[in-house]
Amino acid sequence: MTKFTEHLRRRWIAIPARLWACLLTLCCLSLTLCALVISINVVYVSDSDGNRRMLVTAVTDPQELMEMSGIVAQEQDDVYYTAYNGNLASLNIQKAFPVYIQADGALHSVNMCTGTVEQALSEAGVNLNEHDYTEPSLHTPVEEGMEVQVHRVEYLDSYTEEVIPFETEYQYTSLYHRRKGTSVTLQEGKTGLDVITTRSRVVDGQVESSKVVTVERTVEPQNAIIKTYKAGAPVSDLSGPEVVNGVPSSYTRVLTGRATAYSGSGRGASGLGLYEGTVAVDPNVIPYGTKLYITSTDGSFVYGYAIATDTGTALRDGHALVDLYFESHSDALTASVHQVNVYIIG
Numbered sequence: 385m386t387k388f389t390e391h392l393r394r395r396w397i398a399i400p401a402r403l404w405a406c407l408l409t410l411c412c413l414s415l416t417l418c419a420l421v422i423s424i425n426v427v428y429v430s431d432s433d434g435n436r437r438m439l440v441t442a443v444t445d446p447q448e449l450m451e452m453s454g455i456v457a458q459e460q461d462d463v464y465y466t467a468y469n470g471n472l473a474s475l476n477i478q479k480a481f482p483v484y485i486q487a488d489g490a491l492h493s494v495n496m497c498t499g500t501v502e503q504a505l506s507e508a509g510v511n512l513n514e515h516d517y518t519e520p521s522l523h524t525p526v527e528e529g530m531e532v533q534v535h536r537v538e539y540l541d542s543y544t545e546e547v548i549p550f551e552t553e554y555q556y557t558s559l560y561h562r563r564k565g566t567s568v569t570l571q572e573g574k575t576g577l578d579v580i581t582t583r584s585r586v587v588d589g590q591v592e593s594s595k596v597v598t599v600e601r602t603v604e605p606q607n608a609i610i611k612t613y614k615a616g617a618p619v620s621d622l623s624g625p626e627v628v629n630g631v632p633s634s635y636t637r638v639l640t641g642r643a644t645a646y647s648g649s650g651r652g653a654s655g656l657g658l659y660e661g662t663v664a665v666d667p668n669v670i671p672y673g674t675k676l677y678i679t680s681t682d683g684s685f686v687y688g689y690a691i692a693t694d695t696g697t698a699l700r701d702g703h704a705l706v707d708l709y710f711e712s713h714s715d716a717l718t719a720s721v722h723q724v725n726v727y728i729i730g
Contacts, residue, residue, distance in 0.1 A: 481528035548576035556614035573608030618688025620661035641705025645719035652694030664694035
């Protein structure tokens with residue numbers, strides 16, 4: 385074994401130095417070639433206009449690759465560099481295209497690769513107010529040569545006044561039976577007023593639609609009240625048993641006598657208030673609080689249901705059976721004197 389080793393050593397030493405140098409150079413060249421093969425890529429450079437180049441290079445910087453290929457991106461273009469497994473890569477340039485925006489009488493142009501109408505407005509510096517809208521809508525993806533119209537929208541209120549006519553109410557009474565054509569205005573009629581708010585939708589300066597949004601009554605109308613003659617209509621508003629042919633359907637007795645008329649204010653002798661429907665009596669004949677129904681003996685005048693609440697000297701002296709209360713002095717004068725039937729209700 386020792387002899388074999390010694391033999392090999394002698395053979396190794398016998399190899400010429402030049403051969404060793406060649407072998408070393410060959411190894412270095414092989415290593416360099418391997419390094420170059422590992423580092424070199426095949427890069428396909430293309431753009432959205434259809435231009436395409438193939439590069440075999442160790443360069444990986446997108447800007448250098450574009451300069452080498454002659455396919456160059458502009459400021460708004462999008463550049464995508466993708467390295468695949470092995471020595472293959474791609475560089476794609478998405479060319480920006482123009483999008484036109486018409487707003488406020490001016491035409492704006494922006495270059496975009498992707499995005500929406502909303503992003504295009506932002507690029508152009510066009511702002512939308514609360515009610516403004518665009519055609520196409522804000523979320524529509526942009527396309528090459530797209531035209532976007534900005535519509536300015538505002539709501540304007542206008543106000544108009546509408547006169548509200550008054551109505552006429554009639555109070556019917558048999559008090560005017562002696563002058564049947566008499567009519568007395570108790571309250572003058574007055575017109576009212578409504579303020580109407582109309583809201584208009586104005587698009588790009590043109591009224592597109594209008595609608596009434598509020599109607600505010602600023603002045604209430606006041607009805608005219610007219611008192612006029614009607615046969616059998618009672619003076620009093622008090623109610624009682626049904627009246628059939630001028631006679632209450634339920635009563636205990638009937639008194640006939642003279643009826644006078646008066647007006648005034650305050651309270652009657654019984655302490656109760658005075659109003660149309662209260663009458664003065666002789667309390668020894670008709671006690672206070674008695675409910676009555678009073679009509680003229682010929683039926684031409686109807687005072688109606690009443691309550692005995694007051695008295696007076698003429699009544700106590702028997703000059704009159706009842707004294708009928710009226711709200712106005714003129715009505716009391718109109719009533720004057722009647723021969724009446726006084727039905728005692730209870």
